[in-house]
Amino acid sequence: MDTENVDLQRRLEAIDRKLDLVIERQRFVEDLIAEMTPVVREVIKSGSSQLASMEERGWFRFGGELLAALDQVVATTSPEDVRELATHIGPLVSTLRRVSDPEILDLANEATDIVTHADEVRPVGMMGMVRAGTEADVQRGMGVALEVLRHLGRHHASAPRTPAPPAPPAAPPAPTAAPKATPAPAPAVKLSPQPAPSLETVTWEGRAFTAEGFLLDPSTWDEDLARKMADGVGIALTDDHWQVIRWIRADYASTGASPNVRRVASGSGVGTKRMYELFPKTPGKTAAMLSGVPKPVGCV
Amino acid sequence: MPFPFQAEKNPQENRRIALICAKGGLDECYPVLIMANAARMVGIDTSIFFTFYGLDVVTESRVDHLYVNMVGNPASPIPPMLAGLPGMESLGAHFMAKKMTELDLPGPREMIRILHDSGTRMYGCELAMKMFGRTEKDLLPEVEAVITATDFFEKTVGADIIFV
Incomplete structure (x- = not known):
């Protein structure tokens, strides 16, 4: 009987200790909540105000639009297109790197500066152009522009002629052919369809004729x-x-x-x-x- | 299957040209004669009106003596200072005729005959005839008639007029 009592007593004590612990923890949690509440409130407040300012600045609208745009792109882009793009990404990146070269960016900045101050520039006629041709700066610029034109021409001549493909993926210029500076206005290269000498032949009576009806092989x-x-x-x-x-x-x-x-x-x-x-x-x-x-x- | 070419109409079928030859230089009449011949060769209806000095080209006594005028011709190889010297026009004509022979081009007289045979109608200008005191007997037999400018325009209705 005694031993039973002692045992019970010990168990009760253990429970009591555990309860103490629980109470202790509870109190700790309460303290924490009491302490954290203002902080959390502050966080939420600043968070929502941040979101509001983002909204104000159009982040969500932008995101939505971006998603819509992406959707559009995905809808209109076939896997072949993506593969095509992937094969061009290397040269594209190298072109981008070249374009983002500080020197080039400076040049672009200067060019835009000139454009924004265009109304301060006096109009130049034929004679003015001739006169400007004697200025060293203009001459240097013309040299660069001509070089760019030369490369363009060479590139155009060497590019394979595909008669109006449905969506020609503009082949990026070969890295070696890319001119160092590109301040020249891109010339409007008009690709007029050239009436090439008619090479088509017509077969009649088992013989080949030119499109005009002349026998190809007189023999x-x-x-x-x-x-x-x-x-x-x-x-x-x-x-x-x-x-x-x-x-x-x-x-x-x-x-x-x-x-x-x-x-x-x-x-x-x-x-x-x-x-x-x-x-x-x-x-x-x-x-x-x-x-x-x-x-x-x-x-x- | 029939031969699939030229079955459709000749694209030049309804074309007409009317050339007016108003100058009598060898270099000035050749373009007229060659153009007219080329036009006939592609089936274009062709007429030539010889007027003023162009009349020389169809005048029996002159057709073999057409010259190249070097004066006032910036394209001539002779310097302007020398171009007016006596005999220069004859020299020019000589060299041009030589070149034409090399290129297997017939002289003006033969060109006129070829043009006639090819069906080109050639007319002399009545006014110019009076001015130079010529009669139809002075002209080459290939000339169809001596008519006025008005007649010529009436005969070439719808033609492209080319004044040389």
Whole structure:
């Protein structure tokens, strides 16, 4: 019985100690809260005021817009585009680094300064330009500008001609070709579509012809072909036609060039007048075409 | 399948040109004659009106003696001080004719014949004929008629007029 009492007594004491500890902690927490409350309040106050000022300065609107813009970009950008971009990122970064070079930035600053003070600059006419051409600074600038132009031209000439691709990713200039300074106004290089000599060929009767109808390889000609071509252009071949055609073939074989009308007229013996009767409208062209030789050059 | 070329109409089909040759220098008439011939070769309807000194080009006694005037021609290789010396025009014509032969270009007389054969219509100016006291007998047979400027414009309705 005694031992039981002693045991109970000990347990109670232990509980009491624990309770003390709990109470102690509780008090500590209360102290902490009491102490922290003003601090936290202060933090919240300053935090919300900061948020308000951010709002005031448009951070959230900016963020929202940025997200919208990003969304737009993601929606319109295909994985291929991204891959394409990735392959260009190296040169792009090197270009950026070059552009952010303090010297270049200084130059850009100066240029913008000049632009903002443009109304203080007097207008310059043709003579003024010529006069300015004698100033050393202008001359140096022109030298740099010309160098930039030269590089642009060289780059343009060496760039592969792709006839109007849907979205040409502007190839960054090769690092070595990048000029040191870029104060020159970018010249408006107009890419006029050049009427290149027509290289397209047309196949007819198993032979290749130029777009104008001249046989590409004169050795593939035969009289049957001439007859079919004549049919096509509305000419019924007579002995006189054959006389001309055979003479042209022979002349081409010996000279390697298509004879002009005058040469054909006198050489074949039919005369100019008859040439215009035999091959109306365009005697030189038509006779050469039916003879299977290239289009004659020259204007007589 | 028919031959797929020239089946459509000749693009020059409805084109007409009217050249007016008013000068009689060798270098001044060649452009007219060559242009006219080139036009005919691509099927353009072509007429030439020879007037004032241009009449020499179709005058029997003059056509083989057309000269190159060096005076007042900044493009000539002869210095202006010497260009007016006697015989210079003849010298110029000689060199030009030589060059033309090298290039296989016919002389004015043959050019006129070729043009006639190719269907170019050539006219003499009536007023210029009177002024120089010439008759139709003095002209080359290739000249179709002697007409007035008014007639010429009536004959070349719709043509591009080229004054040389």
